[in-house]
Amino acid sequence: MSNSLHDLDEADLFLVTGSNTTEAHPIIGMQIWQAVRHKNKKLIVIDPRKIELTKYAAMHLRQRPGTDVAVYNGLARVIIEEGLADLDFIRDRTEGFEEAKEIIMTYTPEVVEKISGIPKEQLIEAARMYGKAERASIYWAMGSTQHINGVHGVHSIVNLAMLTGNIGKPGTGVNPLRGQNNVQGACDMGCLPNQFPGYKPVNVPENVERVEKVWGVKVPTKPGLTLTDMVNSMGTEGGIKGLYIMGENPMMSDPDLNHAKEAFESLEFLVVQDIFLTETAELAHVVLPATSFAEKEGTFTNTERRIQRVRKAVNPPGDAWEDTKIICSLSKEMGYPMEYPSASKVMDELASVTPIYECVSYEYLDKGVAVHWPCNSCSIDRTSCGTLIMGTPVLHEGKFTRGAGKFLAFEFQPPTEWPDDEYPLILTTGRNLWHWHGGSQTRKVSSLNERSPEPYMELNAADAKKMGIKNSEEVKVTSKRGGITLKAVISDRPTPGVVFIPWHYKEAAANILTINALDPQAKIPEYKVCAVRVEKTGGGQKEPNPYSHYPG
Amino acid sequence: MGKFNIKINGREMEAEEGNTILDVAKANGIYIPTLCHHPQLSVQGACRICMVEVKGLPKPVTSCTTPIAKDMDIQTDTPVVIKQRETVLELLLSDHPLECPTCDAGGQCKLQDLTHDYKIKGNRFEGEKRKVPVEEVNPFIRRDYQRCIQCSRCIRVCDEVRGIGAIQYAKRGFYQKVSTCADKVLDCIFCGSCVQQCPVGALTEKPSKFKYRPWETKQVETTCGYCGVGCSLTLHTKNNEIVKVTSRDDTLNKGHLCVKGRYGYEFVKSDKRLTTPLIRKDGKLTPASWKEALSYTAKRFKEIKEKHGPDSLGGFSSAKCTNEENYLFQKFVRVNFETNNLDHCARL
Structure with a gap:
């Protein structure tokens, strides 16, 4: 923001x-x-x-x-x-x-x-x-x-x-609005193929020097592949052969899951570090048990670039380790020892190589100061509501970060797939209030599962009438890539000609249907539009959800 | 807004027009008990516990509704207001089930605290108590309106702050109760703001029932792990288990959460958690020691790098993990794999 x-x-x-x-x-x-x-x-x-x-x-x-x-x-x-x-x-x-x-x-x-x-x-x-x-x-x-x-x-x-x-x-x-709790932070920290921490391009000598000075080793300067490109390269000549995944479940979140599964299965070596045996971990050669947000010290950066503390409340189960300990131990095995006595010391190091985090430290975060990056001064202001603020709550004041703000206009470009006779409806996917992403966390919460127990598709009443589909009736949704079976919820939320499926439910993973088409620049998949066909299965009407405030 | 001087309990202080007596007292560290008042909600004046005496006025007034005015001379603890507060408490208790030993709010109940503070013994108004069945047909919130003191904070927070309006008063007089439309099951966004507002044990968390007594828990301030808003959470723990989640009013989310932030913590202690490293042997994931898992992993990565070059390796980090973990992860990949094949789920 x-x-x-x-x-x-x-x-x-x-x-x-x-x-x-x-x-x-x-x-x-x-x-x-x-x-x-x-x-x-x-x-x-x-x-x-x-x-x-x-x-x-x-x-x-x-x-x-x-x-x-x-x-x-x-x-x-x-x-x-x-x-x-x-x-x-x-x-x-x-x-x-x-x-x-x-x-x-x-x-x-x-x-x-x-x-x-x-x-x-x-x-x-x-x-x-x-x-x-x-x-x-x-x-x-x-x-x-x-x-x-x-x-x-x-x-x-x-x-x-x-x-x-x-x-x-x-x-x-x-x-x-950034989707995940720390998607902003993961970007800030340089978990990107073309940028070091702080959005510093990897092929600029000054940036290379900054990290090499602190890390004490040479670093690669050729931009790498994005997540979606890495998946597409798997199984091809010169593609990815070995992959280390920390806390991610692409076997629910990638587009066109049948294709993604083939890709991951082609890997020579896959390591998944997670808190559950996710759909992705099931394909791994090594699975490393890690910790949840309640079991460790650290920071998340929210959608307004505000860095906030995460604190340990409970011990991890069994022999699960904190992710930092796993990374450092594995690095030692690889021949590059990394040791940090505390998360706050990691912050101190990362602040030294991440210019936008220059003045961020646990000292201020633990005092309850609202710290927004870029934070290049330790001076603290007070808002009219009494909140203490450090850094930059409003960007581009007086001047854009790049100097002059650049207008760039583009012609409209139609989606890869428009509906046709065979696949006459547009599928758009997204989230609902009750579950989270691939569901590996929220589907294990009994109260949330009781409220929203099963996959569903929102269907406009006019389309439902045309197809003779009743509310809560079981339907099969098919795209060129695969099909899933779930119940139809008749609603005025989608327009006629459009159906909506939340992608949280592995029993009917919406991403089996979605198309593996990417924005050429951002490499983001086109989850919001693909063409599908909806048919009655004859499986009859399911129990309608007794709640109405939001579908699901 | 004009500023002027007033007196509370004989102490001179400055006050600003537009505030109530309660606001000024609070700002100056003077305690006046309240039940129905909350700074985020419209003023109700329902509970009558915050009565104070103002010199020149014939009767005590509710401090939460009375605007402060120039030269006001206020007394917060005269025998008259103390007697009134005692009476209010006796009236509330005359219709309140004294099941404190099994009530989740026991130990953090404002009615309990005030009854103790004002040394209420016996009750002049004993008689018939309302009979209202407990409603807990939903997965999250237990609604025991027999314990309700009708402060209406739940109704106001739902309507004024959350914009849902799922509950309202039904019936009148002795039979008045908080109810959903036509007394149907509670059908809302289950944000739990009403539970956090309830000063007694009328609204409690179903998933927390019989899990803890308030004084047994430890509180840890942290940040929610779901969406990018970054709400502040207070995790209440007992015996290494999260038993309840609340949030403080002085946070970016002003104490309000969504259903996942407040109730979505059970996965942390799920019996499906991974508790040991696993290595695939003969096609099956098999438990292994950390030593074995780490040395095998390092060996395989090194072999692949040797055979196919650094760019045959890659890493996906996580938008769910902390900054510190993500920083170390990218450092690991860049230094050990010697590639920038590095990304996370920002695009998904």
């Missing part, structure tokens, strides 16, 4: 797109709802599904899945056309506007309506609302990024913020 939760409610308008916030980030969803209800702030939701937030939204634009870039371009065009752009901001702080404008101006409301299905009047009204807001912030998540043009989508969102000068001050900004 460019901004933080401290200034969330200073926005006059929230534009939420591709984020089912109340289910996937419930506390931020709650805060947005509070701002709308108690402070009369406006909310625009752009999402194909009628998610909970749409109940409170001033406007809900329901685009056809996969057409986001056209919609964002369309909004930008109306803002420019109607004189709502902040020309001073564009002149003083940005570059590339004229080039971007050429593409943007071709997305007339009529063109966007044709591509996305959003009525042109709605697009115009939403653009006016966003363009006129004094302070507007944009929130998005994987709904916008898990497409083959996910990067284009993000650039198009950023264009909207720069066009209206909504960046670099409280209550504005471009705010991607």
Whole structure:
């Protein structure tokens, strides 16, 4: 997030797109709802599904899945056309506007309506609302990024913020909601194929020198492969042969699982370090028992770049070891001893090679200071609510990190698979409130399992009627890659022609269906659009869930 | 907003317009008991326990609802207000089952504490008590409204803070109770904010029932391991087991959690946890010692690197693990594998 939760409610308008916030980030969803209800702030939701937030939204634009870039371009065009752009901001702080404008101006409301299905009047009204807001912030998540043009989508969102000068001050900004507890931190720490800690490219001599000085050895300077590319390389000439996985379960989270399974099975050697024998660990040659979040000391970095302490509450079971101890012991066996007396000493070392963490230390974290990176000064401020703050809660104040903010506009690009006669529906996947990712944790919690015991697919009532499918009836969903059987929940949340399946349930893993198509730049899979067919199995109606507040 | 001087218990202090007597007392470290009040919720004035006397006013007033005004001279503990508080407590207790030994809130119950503080013995109002069946048809929250003191904090937090409005008062007078629409089963997001608000044992956590007494637990402040919001959690543990999760009001999430943050901890002690290293022998994963597992792993990685080169190796780290673990993991891969084939599930 460019901004933080401290200034969330200073926005006059929230534009939420591709984020089912109340289910996937419930506390931020709650805060947005509070701002709308108690402070009369406006909310625009752009999402194909009628998610909970749409109940409170001033406007809900329901685009056809996969057409986001056209919609964002369309909004930008109306803002420019109607004189709502902040020309001073564009002149003083940005570059590339004229080039971007050429593409943007071709997305007339009529063109966007044709591509996305959003009525042109709605697009115009939403653009006016966003363009006129004094302070507007944009929130998005994987709904916008898990497409083959996910990067284009993000650039198009950023264009909207720069066009209206909504960046670099409280209550504005471009705010991607990070999915996992420490996905931000894992990126910050350089668990990326092209960057050392602190987003420092691996092929820049200065960056190489920084880590080599602290680590005392030579490091590789050629960028490596991304996760999805590594999986695709397995079993091929010159591909990955040996893999070390810590705390990840790609056999639930990868697209096109049948293909992924073949890839992992082709490995000469697979080591999985985890707390459960996950679907991936079952394929491993060595499994190393590790610790859960409650059994160790450390830090997580949240979606607002805030570094927070994780503390040990219970001992790990049996002979499970802390992950740091496992890594260090294995490193010693490999011939490079690593030793740290405590997690805080690891933080001290990582702060010395991660410029954005320069002044981060347990001393401040344990005092309850809200530390947001980049943190290059130890001075502490106090917010109006009395919170102590260190670092940078709002990015790009006065100046963008890269200097001038760059406008980059892109043409809409259709998804890899559109529905056809054989596979007439669009499948979009995501999370629900009750479970987490591949379910290796939450499916082992009896109360959550009692609330949401089995896989399901949300199906629009009109489609259900056409196919003669009753609520809770068992159906088979098939894509070109495989099929799963689960129950249909009839709901007005998906639009006609679209079905939604949460991917938490291994009995009917949604990723058996999804397509292994990647954004060429980000290498993110296109989880949000693929074509499927739905058929009755004749298995009859299952017990409907007695709860209604959210499906599942 | 104007600032002016006032007096509480004879002490001069500055107060700011727009606050209540209770706000000013609290800000100055003066204790006034409350039951229905919470700073995040609208003011209710329902419990009448926070009565104070203001010079010049004929009767005591509720400090949580009365705006502070210039030159107010307030007394928080006069015999009159103490008598009133005793009466309020006696009235509450006259309809409250005294099952404290088996109540989860025993030891952290505000009614229990106040009864003790005001030395309540016997009860002038003994008589018929309401009979309300316990409702626990859902997996998370036990609702025992016989213990309810009708402070309405659960109703207000659900409606005003969480935006759900799953509960409301039903019936009136003696028969008034907190209820769902048409008294159906509780159907909500199960965030548990109502349980955390309940000052007594009317709302308790089903998964925690009979697991602990409050004074037996240790509390550890940590950060939630589910989504990227990073809510602060307080883990309550007993005998090396998490028995309950709460959150403090002075955190980024202001004490509020989602169903997974509050109730999703059972996996930690699951009997499916891995407890020993495993090595695949004759196609089967077989228990092994750490020494064996580590030396075998190192040997195999070295062999593959030797045979196919560094770029035939790779590592997936984890967005669930800590910064420190991720830092060490990438260092391990870059130094030992000598490749940048390194990634995690940020894209998934």
